[in-house]
Amino acid sequence: MNDELERKMRFRTSVARAHSQAMSGLSGTLMVKEGPVYDGRAGELFKIVLVNLILTSITAGIYRFWAKTRVRRYFLSRASFLGDRLEYTGTGKELFLGFLVILAILIPVSLIYQFGSQTALSAGPQAYAAVQIGYFLLFYFLFFVATYRARRYRLSRTMWRGIRGGQTGSAMLFAVHGILWSAITLLTLGLAYPAMRLKLQAYKTDRMSFGNHTFSFDGGVGPLFAAWLLPWLGLVLAATPFALLMTDIDFGALTTGDAAQLPDMTGTRSAFGILMIAGVGIFLLTQFWYRAAEVRHFAASTQFDGLHFKSSLSGLNVFWPFFFYGLLLMLLVAGAIALIAGIITASALADGANGQGGEFVKTVGPFAGAIAVLLAFLVAGTLKPIIVYNRIFRVFCETLTLQGSFSPDRLLQSQLNIPQRGEGLADALDVDAF
Amino acid sequence: MPSDPSAAYRGQYNDGQSASITAVSATAHHDGLHIATTDDDRITVWPWDQIGVVEKATSGRPIRLLNRAAGGARLTFDDPAILPILESMAPNLVRPPFGRKQIRTIALSVGIGGAVVAFLVFGLPLIAKPLAQLVPIAWEEQVGDDTIDVVNRIFAGGRDACSGEKGLMVLNDLAQRLLAGSETPYRVQVSVADSKVVNAFAVPGGRVVLFRGLIEKANSAEEVAGVLAHELAHVVHRHPTQGMITSVGWSAILSAFTGGASFSSEVVAQIAAQFATSAYSRDLETEADREGVAMLNRAGIGGKGLIQFFELIQELEGKGISIPEYLSSHPMTGDRITAIGKLSEPATTPAMSETEWRTVRNICG
Numbered sequence: 037m038n039d040e041l042e043r044k045m046r047f048r049t050s051v052a053r054a055h056s057q058a059m060s061g062l063s064g065t066l067m068v069k070e071g072p073v074y075d076g077r078a079g080e081l082f083k084i085v086l087v088n089l090i091l092t093s094i095t096a097g098i099y100r101f102w103a104k105t106r107v108r109r110y111f112l113s114r115a116s117f118l119g120d121r122l123e124y125t126g127t128g129k130e131l132f133l134g135f136l137v138i139l140a141i142l143i144p145v146s147l148i149y150q151f152g153s154q155t156a157l158s159a160g161p162q163a164y165a166a167v168q169i170g171y172f173l174l175f176y177f178l179f180f181v182a183t184y185r186a187r188r189y190r191l192s193r194t195m196w197r198g199i200r201g202g203q204t205g206s207a208m209l210f211a212v213h214g215i216l217w218s219a220i221t222l223l224t225l226g227l228a229y230p231a232m233r234l235k236l237q238a239y240k241t242d243r244m245s246f247g248n249h250t251f252s253f254d255g256g257v258g259p260l261f262a263a264w265l266l267p268w269l270g271l272v273l274a275a276t277p278f279a280l281l282m283t284d285i286d287f288g289a290l291t292t293g294d295a296a297q298l299p300d301m302t303g304t305r306s307a308f309g310i311l312m313i314a315g316v317g318i319f320l321l322t323q324f325w326y327r328a329a330e331v332r333h334f335a336a337s338t339q340f341d342g343l344h345f346k347s348s349l350s351g352l353n354v355f356w357p358f359f360f361y362g363l364l365l366m367l368l369v370a371g372a373i374a375l376i377a378g379i380i381t382a383s384a385l386a387d388g389a390n391g392q393g394g395e396f397v398k399t400v401g402p403f404a405g406a407i408a409v410l411l412a413f414l415v416a417g418t419l420k421p422i423i424v425y426n427r428i429f430r431v432f433c434e435t436l437t438l439q440g441s442f443s444p445d446r447l448l449q450s451q452l453n454i455p456q457r458g459e460g461l462a463d464a465l466d467v468d469a470f
Numbered sequence: 471m472p473s474d475p476s477a478a479y480r481g482q483y484n485d486g487q488s489a490s491i492t493a494v495s496a497t498a499h500h501d502g503l504h505i506a507t508t509d510d511d512r513i514t515v516w517p518w519d520q521i522g523v524v525e526k527a528t529s530g531r532p533i534r535l536l537n538r539a540a541g542g543a544r545l546t547f548d549d550p551a552i553l554p555i556l557e558s559m560a561p562n563l564v565r566p567p568f569g570r571k572q573i574r575t576i577a578l579s580v581g582i583g584g585a586v587v588a589f590l591v592f593g594l595p596l597i598a599k600p601l602a603q604l605v606p607i608a609w610e611e612q613v614g615d616d617t618i619d620v621v622n623r624i625f626a627g628g629r630d631a632c633s634g635e636k637g638l639m640v641l642n643d644l645a646q647r648l649l650a651g652s653e654t655p656y657r658v659q660v661s662v663a664d665s666k667v668v669n670a671f672a673v674p675g676g677r678v679v680l681f682r683g684l685i686e687k688a689n690s691a692e693e694v695a696g697v698l699a700h701e702l703a704h705v706v707h708r709h710p711t712q713g714m715i716t717s718v719g720w721s722a723i724l725s726a727f728t729g730g731a732s733f734s735s736e737v738v739a740q741i742a743a744q745f746a747t748s749a750y751s752r753d754l755e756t757e758a759d760r761e762g763v764a765m766l767n768r769a770g771i772g773g774k775g776l777i778q779f780f781e782l783i784q785e786l787e788g789k790g791i792s793i794p795e796y797l798s799s800h801p802m803t804g805d806r807i808t809a810i811g812k813l814s815e816p817a818t819t820p821a822m823s824e825t826e827w828r829t830v831r832n833i834c835g
């Protein structure tokens with residue numbers, strides 16, 4: 037009950053504030069030191085997610101545009117700043133139309149690729165490899181374009197006090213930056229990764245606006261390198277065995293089948309296995325702390341008019357939601373496998389008497405198992421907005437503070453063009469989940 | 471009217487031009503909601519038919535209104551007392567009026583959807599035939615061999631194709647005899663899958679697969695020759711390649727539409743593609759029947775064996791023995807048997823000798 041009262045009070049603050057301001061004749065510049073408030077509830081979100089799942093399944097996926105819209109609308113409508121709620125004004129129709137346009141472009145591209153790679157196949161392995169690499173690079177490029185364009189769409193559909201956000205800058209140029217920085221990251225064996233993240237973030241932030249004001253980004257990469265050290269070491273540890281194997285094996289001996297020339301690998305193999313598992317484990321665990329450091333550093337480097345951002349997000353804040361999600365996924369998959377194994381064993385025992393069914397079990401078993409595991413993933417994926425996004429968004433809001441001076445009268449409506457259609461490319465490339 | 475028409479409701483106004491907030495009082499009039507400052511300075515009038523809610527009114531949440539003609543302007547009330555009067559006066563409170571824009575959107579969606587469906591149903595089969603001529607034979611052979619590997623894995627429990635050399639030679643000689651007088655770019659190869667399923671099919675690259683079950687169930691060499699001729703007719707007309715093109719087209723478009731990301735929709739797309747491609751393979755079956763009988767006639771074998779085999783299938787089906795694979799794309803109707811009967815000429819030479827027939831029957835050892 038107390039909770040409910042507090043909720044109501046919070047909603048009332050804005051209008052009440054407006055009236056008390058009007059009474060006191062106070063207006064102009066405010067000194068601000070507060071963060072966004074998020075009061076979304078897992079129960080409300082679950083209802084939306086469940087309806088979305090059902091409608092998306094029976095419409096063979098077409099409903100997903102409206103489903104995404106409903107989830108985004110929910111998240112933003114539960115977040116408020118200075119007593120006023122955010123608003124998502126995008127529609128499912130816009131996403132659907134954006135998708136249709138992209139479909140018209142991507143289908144011919146993929147058909148050309150199909151025929152190109154078949155022709156190249158008969159022309160020789162080099163030609164085939166060239167086509168494959170070209171196709172991969174094209175889609176890697178489009179991935180960046182899609183991310184940027186999706187951002188432009190979403191910001192233009194985000195409102196606060198009736199004012200829109202926006203994103204200028206060229207998606208193509210952003211993609212060029214993305215490709216170049218990826219190349220640098222690759223050449224430095226991953227060490228330059230934080231620099232890539234920072235540069236891309238700076239590109240986006242410097243061109244991001246809300247109303248008539250533009251955000252600005254000012255920060256060096258130094259603090260991020262320290263946080264990247266452990267995940268990077270994990271990656272190096274996991275990759276080392278591959279590199280060693282590539283250099284150590286005499287490929288001539290492998291092709292001639294001369295076993296005597298092959299090194300005795302049994303001991304090394306298990307050592308390599310341990311090394312790889314340890315490396316992957318270190319990376320998976322420490323990357324949450326890196327992500328949190330990134331959020332803190334990016335926030336501290338960002339400014340909007342007179343407002344500075346500050347985040348105190350911790351690694352644990354990010355870790356727990358993903359940990360629970362991973363745990364749920366593992367339990368579901370283990371349960372599905374156990375169930376199928378049980379059914380197969382039972383039917384094999386029952387059929388054993390007349391010698392039938394052995395083949396049936398052999399052919400149907402793996403198939404049923406695959407379906408059960410996929411279903412486990414489907415259930416977990418459906419719950420992801422509740423377990424992961426809801427918590428992450430809440431803790432992100434709780435740990436974020438905006439501090440400085442803010443003049444509502446000087447924050448005017450954005451004059452940027454509003455994109456008419458939404459993020460078709462991002463949907464086609466499955467850039468993100470919602 | 472449910473509430474006092476002269477009541478003033480305390481709210482907050484954003485003009486959509488700046489982020490400043492104005493404390494206002496709103497009063498209901500016949501022409502719309504009058505919005506004024508608390509000092510009674512009139513700001514604006516929102517006509518009733520332009521007023522909508524930003525989100526569905528829920529208890530405990532503020533009521534936020536938008537003006538469909540005024541962009542970002544918003545009017546927020548903490549007190550739900552204004553809700554009844556809005557519900558009775560504002561006709562488009564929940565959703566925008568159904569107008570020309572909505573009709574255009576619907577027409578556009580239906581048009582695009584129709585064009586896609588029309589392309590799949592009518593366009594694809596039309597372009598599949600000329601496209602099939604463009605596919606390089608070497609590549610087709612690769613795909614054909616891969617397909618046969620998959621078939622052996624699924625139907626023959628991973629066992630290799632049957633290796634009875636003499637039997638395979640007899641079947642391949644028979645194939646060459648049947649193909650005499652037809653033109654084909656392929657080096658035709660007949661193989662036998664070690665499976666008790668009654669089935670036979672042609673795959674890309676000029677490969678024909680007979681199943682052990684079909685040879686065992688057949689009552690004579692002429693029945694096997696009939697089925698072989700039918701499959702060779704598919705090969706001559708490059709039907710497998712056409713089928714491959716149409717099904718790639720269907721699954722590309724359907725999986726793009728249903729968004730490859732979600733598992734359930736992927737399954738729907740695959741099933742739909744399967745249905746769609748087997749539906750129009752009937753024309754191709756009729757063509758293969760006609761060409762197959764012509765081959766049998768030219769080789770002096772005649773169509774009787776093929777007819778007998780089709781009757782056997784009908785009979786097995788009647789007994790409830792399922793031969794799902796063969797029947798799904800080969801509708802075994804009486805019409806079809808009659809049509810073959812009309813084209814068939816009497817036999818002058820047997821398909822193979824008694825000894826040859828025995829080696830074929832023992833082809834899987």
